[in-house]
Amino acid sequence: MILKFNYVIMIILMMLGLWAMIAKKNIIKKLIGMAIFQTGIILFYISMGAKSGSNIPILDYYDRYKPIDAAQYANPLTQILMLTAIVVGVATLGLGLTLARKIYDDYKTFNEDEILQEIKNEHD
Amino acid sequence: MAINVLAVILFAIISQTIHHPTVQLILNILIMASLGLGLFFFFATSVGVLRFPDFFTRLHAAGKGDTLSTILILLACSLFSLKSAKTLDQTTILAAIKILLIINFIFIGSPTATHALIEAGYNSEIDPWENNATRN
Amino acid sequence: MLLGIETLLLILVLILAVVSLWIRDLMSSVVVFGAYSFLMCLIWTGMGAVDVAFTEAAVGAGVSTVFFVAVLFNTTRRIQFNPLDLSAKIFSAILCIGTGYLLMLGLSDLPSWGDPQALVNTNVSKYYIESAYKQTKVPNLVTAVLADYRAFDTMFETCVVFIAVLGIFMLLKKDGREPLKETSAKANDNLIIRVASRFMVPFIQLFGLYVVAHGHYSPGGGFQGGVILGASLILVAMAFNIEFVKQLLSIKRMLLLAVIGVIIFAGWGLVPVFLGQSFLDYSAWAALLPGTGEIMARSHSMLAVEIGVAITVMCGMYGIYMSLVSDGRFDKGL
Structure with missing residues (x-):
């Protein structure tokens, strides 16, 4: 259990984000929950690629022409996947914020219950 | 700006005499002193942010202490990167100078950010704290 | 641990x-x-x-x-805050705890933290670490894998940023017939903030360009440099007003530049197709770039591709901020 502490934290963060996305009534809080869920997944990837006692994945000037031991450098592959995921994550977050803004323009509230109430009133 | 030039000249002198034991001792003392002072000011800042009564006094503590302690800790980092290098070459000195440039940036940016926060608080008409105990 | x-x-x-x-x-x-x-x-x-x-x-x-x-x-x-809907929260909490328990059961199959011999660290990533410098002459392995080995992935991630900007722009765009509020376009009259940001913005942009160009040797690259460049434009928009920053980079030019960034990336990858190689195989550029072998052609091509990414991401961050802060009217800022 203690050797896999990072995965435990990852699962707790992901479930916290999922709970926020389901249970919170405020749309901005839901978006924060989505971002927390995303960082949980990034934590999963990065901590899987970490190696104890390893360097950052940039070759030192003196080590470039020596034979390279793969265990000395952190895994670059998981880092790439997550690097692009963060930038795309902020773009999708912007899209979510835009939709929240449009909803606020129409209903003057971020609260889910009030929005549903207003939609029901419009249909009646 | 003049301080920067002085610091770069100091670095050049240090890089010539780095392996002398007296220089090593002086560098060690400088690093420990600035790191310790920086940590002390950070502690004082966090105490101030927690204990001061209202918005303006809290930001006073945060703005001043934060800037000074960050500068001191970064200076310690810069000297440490000079001291701990096995062989002094261009890359080590360049790393130390880059940390100096970060100090410049924080020296300009952090007080401006504090000023902007205070201005926003003043414009939104937050009441400043008054010591009612002494008035009565 | x-x-x-x-x-x-x-x-x-x-x-x-x-x-x-x-x-x-x-x-x-x-x-x-x-x-x-x-x-x-x-x-x-x-x-x-x-x-x-x-x-x-x-x-x-x-x-x-x-x-x-x-x-x-x-x-x-x-x-x-509505205290009545506590039951829904408790119900979803039970649901999440149940899912979390199921995920915890799978914990025993995962490799322990920091294990160099784990399956994820041995196969393809070992190949990248051992041969990336020999094949591309780029010491930052992350940049090498990002812009060369997995360039197809990165290209579509750039496209996603562009499409997100386009979506935000179209969702919030007003058709211009609404009357503009007179009081809204007010300049920031705070002298200290304006002078300080006028002093800092050139250095931030220089640092952004350094991050883009020096991504081969230090942490950085197109995504980080693009975000820093976009943040400098956002700082101008916050410290001055939005009209001023629109003179620097108008909205139409922003969209055009975002397209150009994607085109640089895709076009640079498309050229090897005409030279008889596969898509995004940069070593074919050795025939076009004078004085470069196949290895250095890959190294130089990464820089070109990173510039394309940086342009798109810069325009993306700038466009998203401008759309969100002014509700699609582009007339007033914070």
Whole structure:
């Protein structure tokens, strides 16, 4: 259990984000929950690629022409996947914020219950 | 700006005499002193942010202490990167100078950010704290 | 276990996540979320992922907090609390705890933390570490894999950023027939902030260009440099007013530049197809670039591709901020 502490934290963060996305009534809080869920997944990837006692994945000037031991450098592959995921994550977050803004323009509230109430009133 | 030039000249002198034991001792003392002072000011800042009564006094503590302690800790980092290098070459000195440039940036940016926060608080008409105990 | 401090930081991160969901004020919640991102960035530096930490510091802690603030400034920061809907919260909490328990059951199959011989660290990533420098002459392995080995992935990620900007722009765009408010276009009259930002912005942009160009040798690259360049434009828009920054980079030119960034990336990858190689195989560029072998052609092509990414990401961050803060009218800022 203690050797896999990072995965435990990852699962707790992901479930916290999922709970926020389901249970919170405020749309901005839901978006924060989505971002927390995303960082949980990034934590999963990065901590899987970490190696104890390893360097950052940039070759030192003196080590470039020596034979390279793969265990000395952190895994670059998981880092790439997550690097692009963060930038795309902020773009999708912007899209979510835009939709929240449009909803606020129409209903003057971020609260889910009030929005549903207003939609029901419009249909009646 | 003049301080920067002085610091770069100091670095050049240090890089010539780095392996002398007296220089090593002086560098060690400088690093420990600035790191310790920086940590002390950070502690004082966090105490101030927690204990001061209202918005303006809290930001006073945060703005001043934060800037000074960050500068001191970064200076310690810069000297440490000079001291701990096995062989002094261009890359080590360049790393130390880059940390100096970060100090410049924080020296300009952090007080401006504090000023902007205070201005926003003043414009939104937050009441400043008054010591009612002494008035009565 | 890598470092003792990382365990501490992970617990702190968990506390901040709970606090950011707990606070009943949206602005404070967003600020706490920014602190959460900074702590995450520290954790990733500890795990050896410096490029990811750089991106997180620029994007997660910097720009996304600004986006949240830009939306909250024009709407509301209040949360209505209704004590009656506690049953739904408890029900979803039970659901999440159940899912979490099921995930915990799968914990025993995962490799332990920091194991160099884990399956994820041995196959293709070992090949990348051992042969990336020989094949491309780029010491930063993250840049080498990002822009060369997995360039197809990166190209479509750039496209996703562009499509997101386009979507935001189209969702918020007003048709211009609405009357503009007279009082809205007010310049920021704070002298200290204007002078300080006028002093800082050139250095920020220089640093952004350095990050793009020096991505081969140090942490950085197109994504980080693009975000820094976009953040400098956002700083101008905040310190001055939005009219001033529109003179520097108008909205039409912003969209055009975003397209050009994607075209640089895709076009640079398309040229090898005409030279008889496969898509994004940069070694074919050796025939066109004078004085380069196949290895250096790959190294130079990465720089070109990173410039395309940087242009698109810069215009993306700038466009998202401008759309969000002015509700698609582009007439007033914070």
